[in-house]
Amino acid sequence: MIENPRLHWMKDENIRPYVFVRSENRIQQPGSLHALDWFEGKPPVYINPLEMDQVSFGNQILQIEAQAFGPSNMAMPRWVFFDCAVTPGFVAGFAHRTSAMDPKLRKMLNLSDEHEWTPMSLFIIIPTMSLEGEWVAHNLCSINSLLPKENRYYGLGFLSKAFGLWYANVNICCGFTQWGNAAIKLHSYYGPFQILTAYTPLHSYARTLSYRVKVNPKMWPNFFSKDPLENFEDQFQASGQTIDPGQDSSLIDLQRKLEMAKGPFFLNPQEVLTKDLGEALNLYKPKV
Ligand SMILES: CC(C)(COP(=O)(O)OP(=O)(O)OC[C@H]1O[C@@H](n2cnc3c(N)ncnc32)[C@H](O)[C@@H]1OP(=O)(O)O)[C@@H](O)C(=O)NCCC(=O)NCCS
Known part of the structure; x- marks a missing residue:
């Protein structure tokens, strides 16, 4: 795991990477291209976006995204999330076990407690038709941009994209x-x-x-x-x-x-x- 005192939250067992992916898009041998131990001991939580009961997790991803991109008028329409992100690619990030999350934080972010896990960030990545195996980083967002300094999880945005690139063996x-x-x-x-x-x-x-x-x-x-x-x-x-x-x-x-x-x-x-x-x-x- 990455050692850095500012990244202490990475050691919290109630914070795990998540992969919001339909089963057909699951990566066969995750983390096999790049030698990196940053995410060892942190198995991802898998959530299938095509299952009706998982909609509350997807709703919360969209809600964080809308709050972060609303001011720049670039919030992602729901159909773009489904058609252009979740169907061809997947979403990764970090999630907090909802029961262990400070309720004040959930309130600040206006997030519900319906799902076992609450997303804290999102990185959307989509494969392209390039023969070199190129992917498109379509969206990156972390709750840090919505929180006062004292409540932030330093490195959350950077590590969300790092996790997605490492996990999907992106070259x-x-x-x-x-x-x-x-x-x-x-x-x-x-x-x-x-x-x-x-x-x-x-x-x-x-x-x-x-x-x-x-x-x-x-x-x-x-x-x-x-x-x-x-x-x-x-x-x-x-x-x-x-x-x-x-x-x-x-x-x-x-x-x-x-x-x-x-x-x-x-x-x-x-x-x-x-x-x-x-x-x-x-x-x-x-x-x-
Ligand atoms: C951009 C974004 C993903 C960064 O994620 P984050 O979790 O805030 O950033 P991290 O904690 O991973 O990294 C922090 C470092 O990034 C840089 N950084 C992040 N936000 C910064 C800002 N507003 N101004 C200057 N540097 C900034 C700094 O180097 C900082 O380290 P430091 O505090 O030691 O100087 C996040 O702010 C966000 O969601 N923004 C709104 C949506 C958006 O614009 N997404 C990008 C679309 S391309």
Whole structure:
């Protein structure tokens, strides 16, 4: 299990990873690709979204999601959850045994006590038709974004995605976030972070960044330690170009370069983590 005093909640037996998955989509040999002991001793709770009696668990996932994404007007419609998330992919995260959860917390989050387990986070991941075995990280959300500081479970968002990637043996993962969203600090640590689109007018929000990572759990401890990544400078060199997330013109300029095959461009996770959101970031190219 991961050792870090700020992650003490991981030792709580009443908190377990969950996998909300229909039986046909169950991963055959979970956790067999990446060598990682962070989730040892924490067997997941399995819940089948196609069973009527499990609807209260699904309702609570949706409720957390709606509270977290409501302010940005991106709450997921129920049918999207069913058609585009649960049917082709699965949802993972951490859940608290309801009987052992502080009722004040449930009240703060407006969650019911109908189900044995209460979700605390959600990470939705969907396989793509790419021949390289690429998955899409469709949604990530943790109750930390809804709680006062003193009630948060440090690392819950990061570990929810880490668990899902490890559990499903994900080699390549793409995903999206909006420039300026704190989530970029987490997303950039799962593997070398390549920018796929810097400006995305087909999305509801053109200022969406889409990215691809080749999953590398060796980078994950550095998200918590904030130490520089050992091999980053061996693999990447500064391109001399930067991106300014606050300026549409900068995003469009980079997007044009990507379309003209002048990439690939990568971000330096440690720079993303330590700089303020919205500060200009250096663009890196792989060393030949
Ligand atoms: C983004 C989100 C998933 C992060 O999960 P989380 O549980 O809050 O974050 P974790 O506890 O795993 O990680 C904490 C670290 O992440 C970074 N971080 C998280 N939120 C941050 C914020 N608002 N501002 C700056 N850094 C932040 C920091 O590095 C922090 O560590 P630190 O306290 O030592 O500085 C969560 O805030 C969330 O659900 N947001 C609303 C929905 C959303 O925008 N999802 C992302 C869609 S792409």
